[in-house]
Amino acid sequence: EVQLVETGGGLVQPGRSLKLSCVASGFTFSSYWMYWIRQAPGKGLEWVSSINTDGGSTYYPDSVKGRFTISRDNAENTVYLQMNSLRSEDTATYYCAKDPIPTGIPLYVMDAWGQGASVTVSS
Amino acid sequence: DIQMTQSPSSLSVSLGDNVTFTCEASENIYGFLAWYQQKLGKAPKLLIYGATNLEDGVPTRFSGSGSWTNYSLTISSLEPEDIATYYCQNNHVYPLTFGSGTKLEIK
Numbered sequence: 226e227v228q229l230v231e232t233g234g235g236l237v238q239p240g241r242s243l244k245l246s247c248v249a250s251g252f253t254f255s256s257y258w259m260y261w262i263r264q265a266p267g268k269g270l271e272w273v274s275s276i277n278t279d280g281g282s283t284y285y286p287d288s289v290k291g292r293f294t295i296s297r298d299n300a301e302n303t304v305y306l307q308m309n310s311l312r313s314e315d316t317a318t319y320y321c322a323k324d325p326i327p328t329g330i331p332l333y334v335m336d337a338w339g340q341g342a343s344v345t346v347s348s
Numbered sequence: 349d350i351q352m353t354q355s356p357s358s359l360s361v362s363l364g365d366n367v368t369f370t371c372e373a374s375e376n377i378y379g380f381l382a383w384y385q386q387k388l389g390k391a392p393k394l395l396i397y398g399a400t401n402l403e404d405g406v407p408t409r410f411s412g413s414g415s416w417t418n419y420s421l422t423i424s425s426l427e428p429e430d431i432a433t434y435y436c437q438n439n440h441v442y443p444l445t446f447g448s449g450t451k452l453e454i455k
Contacts, residue, residue, distance in 0.1 A: 260444075264391075269393065269435060269446055269447070269448045269449050270384075270386075270411035270435055270437075270449075271446065272443060272444040272445070272446070275442075275444070284442055284443075285404075286443040287443075320391055320392075325397070326396075332397060332439060333380075333439035333440075333444055334382040334394060334397045334437065334439050335384075335392070335394060336394045336403065338392055338393070339390060339391065340426040343393060
């Protein structure tokens, strides 16, 4: 059974940093692209970042580019999201998710999701 | 960026109804359209990808259609467990973008 478990959320002051982790199990982690998606309270979904299978290619929307960094450790079956210079508008539940396609060209959709990690940015 | 516009934002329905909601992309996304279901307090669940392909395990009462910029999701004979918010997603180009969602409510 595919499982994704996010940790590292919490309350952080504006301008500070936080690092989320997502441990994967139940599939060959190193073969899949991984994603972070967030959802502000009462709002819709926003894609935050993507990473390819070996970690050599990463992608971000303008809203987090230069502040957030996605990375992965295939030996530890873990994907990370380093969030720096946090703003109040980064307050959200952060989900990690996987692509359905092993190796090759990803589909850029998310077929399995974690339960989410809550991040609150407030003084 | 490709904008995804979903309508309506909410829909009041009765169990057993056939329900259709729409998603319009601001430019052609060539069928690279996914639908997700999100129940209250839960993570989203992939229902459909490639505009029409049903994800494994998703009931066949769900179906997707559309092309170019206009897409729709239909639920035939609504069941109680279908009450949720539904999101579409552009998976054609970065940035990956989601619609704002359609929330189903029981009449």
